[in-house]
Amino acid sequence: MKRREFLGVAVAGAGSLLPGCGGGGGPSGMPMMGGPLPPGGAALAQGLPLKSLATLANATPEAGRFSAALVAAPADLSLLQGRTTSLWLYNGLLPGPVVDVREGDHVRIALENRLPLDTTVHWHGLPVPAEQDGSPMDPVRPGATRIYEFDLPPGTAGTYWYHPHAHQTTAQQVSMGLAAPFIVRAGDDPLAHLPEVTMLVTGIRLDASGQVSPGTAMDFTVGRQGEQLLVNGGRLPVHSVRPGSTQRWRILNATSARYLRLSLDGHAFTLVGTDGGLLGAPVGPLSEVLVAPAQRVEIVVTASSTPGARFTLRAQRHAIDTMGMGTYAAEDLLTLATTAESPVGPLAVPSSLRPVASLGPAVARKRVTLTQSGMGMMAGAGSFLIDGRPFDMNRVDYVSTAGDVEDWEIANQTMMDHPIHVHGTQFQLVSRGSGGFATPAPYAAWIDTVDVPSGTTATIRMRQDMPGKRMVHCHILEHEDAGMMAVLEVRPR
Numbered sequence: 060m061k062r063r064e065f066l067g068v069a070v071a072g073a074g075s076l077l078p079g080c081g082g083g084g085g086p087s088g089m090p091m092m093g094g095p096l097p098p099g100g101a102a103l104a105q106g107l108p109l110k111s112l113a114t115l116a117n118a119t120p121e122a123g124r125f126s127a128a129l130v131a132a133p134a135d136l137s138l139l140q141g142r143t144t145s146l147w148l149y150n151g152l153l154p155g156p157v158v159d160v161r162e163g164d165h166v167r168i169a170l171e172n173r174l175p176l177d178t179t180v181h182w183h184g185l186p187v188p189a190e191q192d193g194s195p196m197d198p199v200r201p202g203a204t205r206i207y208e209f210d211l212p213p214g215t216a217g218t219y220w221y222h223p224h225a226h227q228t229t230a231q232q233v234s235m236g237l238a239a240p241f242i243v244r245a246g247d248d249p250l251a252h253l254p255e256v257t258m259l260v261t262g263i264r265l266d267a268s269g270q271v272s273p274g275t276a277m278d279f280t281v282g283r284q285g286e287q288l289l290v291n292g293g294r295l296p297v298h299s300v301r302p303g304s305t306q307r308w309r310i311l312n313a314t315s316a317r318y319l320r321l322s323l324d325g326h327a328f329t330l331v332g333t334d335g336g337l338l339g340a341p342v343g344p345l346s347e348v349l350v351a352p353a354q355r356v357e358i359v360v361t362a363s364s365t366p367g368a369r370f371t372l373r374a375q376r377h378a379i380d381t382m383g384m385g386t387y388a389a390e391d392l393l394t395l396a397t398t399a400e401s402p403v404g405p406l407a408v409p410s411s412l413r414p415v416a417s418l419g420p421a422v423a424r425k426r427v428t429l430t431q432s433g434m435g436m437m438a439g440a441g442s443f444l445i446d447g448r449p450f451d452m453n454r455v456d457y458v459s460t461a462g463d464v465e466d467w468e469i470a471n472q473t474m475m476d477h478p479i480h481v482h483g484t485q486f487q488l489v490s491r492g493s494g495g496f497a498t499p500a501p502y503a504a505w506i507d508t509v510d511v512p513s514g515t516t517a518t519i520r521m522r523q524d525m526p527g528k529r530m531v532h533c534h535i536l537e538h539e540d541a542g543m544m545a546v547l548e549v550r551p552r
């Protein structure tokens with residue numbers, strides 16, 4: 060473990076898991092991407108109140124069922140003064156509507172594709188059957204309507220999201236605005252007493268005419284660069300709370316490639332959940348948490364008891380490659396503002412949350428090697444591969460048996476970090492290693508995307524319960540589109 064922390068978490072104070080925490084940058088003097096303004100210099104309006112996300116309405120009154128319609132379609136929004144920006148949106152909303160459902164629900168969502176190209180909806184992180192997973196093997200053609208239908212088993216409560224996963228156009232479709240949260244609630248949520256806020260972080264890059272700029276060769280090398288970060292569709296929104304109040308924040312990283320190393324000025328916070336829901340016990344206090352592309356965290360924040368104060372939620376400077384080409388400058392995300400009211404007392408977080416079950420011993424082992432072709436970082440689009448091969452949906456790269464517990468060693472031999480996502484199940488980090496040393500994960504957590512820093516190996520333990528073909532891929536969307544993806548076939552026992 061050299062320069063990254065377990066599960067993206069640095070513990071404040073004694074016993075830090077992150078040696079060298081607070082640096083995290085590339086070589087000094089290298090130009091940094093991710094500046095605050097698009098090439099045209101046009102800034103988005105900022106400092107408006109944090110938007111509450113619209114919820115996708117349930118069309119059925121039947122208990123235990125959720126039925127709704129999504130339309131993916133072009134839409135024009137006024138993001139810059141005096142100009143409209145053409146986007147692709149779910150139900151006309153930036154970001155799309157929140158699917159807010161309960162464990163045990165049967166979900167039925169009809170997607171109508173009014174886009175000019177194939178799309179799908181991938182229910183990121185949810186254990187849905189392979190044929191409902193919205194993989195690139197199952198495109199929804201322009202003009203077509205596709206019904207996705209699945210059950211949400213007990214134990215799935217957590218913060219997920221949905222987004223397109225069409226062959227070679229996922230990055231484009233997400234950059235145009237297609238992404239939204241999917242929240243599954245438990246009947247016995249130990250944090251139900253906390254007010255909660257969902258914060259979906261996306262990125263947008265507009266050209267001089269106010270349009271979303273297409274991906275560049277640089278984007279396809281190190282991931283989309285130079286986006287302005289939005290929270291719930293707004294630039295630097297202000298989230299106002301009564302002084303001293305305690306809240307549960309669900310934070311989702313729906314950017315193409317932007318690692319979010321989050322800190323909140325003047326505050327420590329408590330990590331209570333990861334991709335697949337609550338931890339066994341709270342972790343903290345933390346001064347920062349790393350949320351890789353596609354990952355989610357749930358944190359509990361107790362705001363300062365000072366009335367009328369302002370604090371910045373910031374994505375700290377973060378380098379994702381060894382040559383400084385994918386280095387993200389520190390960027391402010393949101394302002395936490397305390398009101399002029401008198402302070403309230405904090406709310407307690409229980410010392411145990413939800414057991415994270417052990418998967419038991421692995422009966423099989425796989426090794427996945429992240430490779431690159433070409434010369435260094437100059438190799439360009441498609442240079443990052445899995446096991447040296449570009450994605451081919453007609454090829455099976457790995458075979459597993461449903462119900463088997465497996466350890467997967469994911470070894471990153473490339474010059475940059477990759478967040479690796481496996482469809483179909485949640486898994487657990489076992490250990491991280493580099494240079495022959497492995498360090499066990501400090502606590503159990505359900506995740507569906509594991510960050511694998513350059514030169515390191517992450518070992519994950521996983522059980523796939525449903526047969527079918529599943530995607531294994533980098534969630535830097537440009538890498539995924541350019542071929543850094545493999546097919547896992549899960550065979551019935």
Ligand SMILES: [Cu+2]
Pocket residue numbers: 443476477478533534535538539543
């Ligand atoms: Cu990648």
